[in-house]
Amino acid sequence: MHHRHGERAAQILEAQRRCQAAGESLTPLRQRVLELLLDAHGPAKAYDLLPLLDHDKGQAKPPTIYRALDFLVRLGLAHRIESLNAFVACDVGACARSxxxxxxxxxxxxxxxxxxxxxxxxxxxxxxxxxxxxxxxxxxxxxxxxxx
Ligand SMILES: [Zn+2]
Ligand SMILES: [Zn+2]
Known part of the structure; x- marks a missing residue:
């Protein structure tokens, strides 16, 4: 169904390109959150991601991760699944399409x-x-x- 493995580096590069084109930057935190979504085996809730970030940074707080997720959704790099209150990385890299x-x-x-x-x-x-x-x-x- 998904064919993400081995494509992660390419997806990160594509994400960086998209951010640049939008005049935004893929900060280390935003990139890390995107990587966690790419690695997740299904939809991930913000609270599932939080401990993973804590492990890296020591001090990630909910507003931080929500801001990063909002950013990824705004750029089409990730999608929010309303009915699950969860997030997935975009399957095609980024889409503004429906x-x-x-x-x-x-x-x-x-x-x-x-x-x-x-x-x-x-x-x-x-x-x-x-x-x-x-x-x-x-x-x-x-x-x-x-x-x-
Ligand atoms: Zn099933
Ligand atoms: Zn998509």
Whole structure:
């Protein structure tokens, strides 16, 4: 499902490039939080990440990690899964595009699913209704193929 291993260095480089393009900087803390999300085997809550940062820095505090997570989400490098109150690294490096998450209720696996046309159809239906969608975030709950 995911193919992140071995791509981490490339993803960090891409993240640095994205930050630079946005006139921002990937500070060591922001980079570390992104690395923790890339290493996580599923969605991670801020409080799961906190002890890992503590181990590194001694003094990471919740506001610090929330600020770093907000930053990563704002740049599209990570996504917040509302229904789980958790975060995942973007599966494609960074996306400002609309995203669908498939969330397995049994094993907790989350797949960032590119549903292309489903979202185009949604945009067009909304446009006919006079609404211009800028961004869509859909979270679908169910069972992954391994858990069915
Ligand atoms: Zn993404
Ligand atoms: Zn599953």
């Amino acid at each position: 995203t669908i998450f498939l969330i397995c209720e049994k094993c907790g696996a989350v797949e960032e699913f590119d549903a292309g046309h489903a979202l185009v159809d949604l945009s067009e239906a909304a446009r006919r209704d006079g609404f211009a969608i800028r961004r869509t975030m859909i979270e679908a709950q169910g069972l992954c193929s391994a858990c069915q």
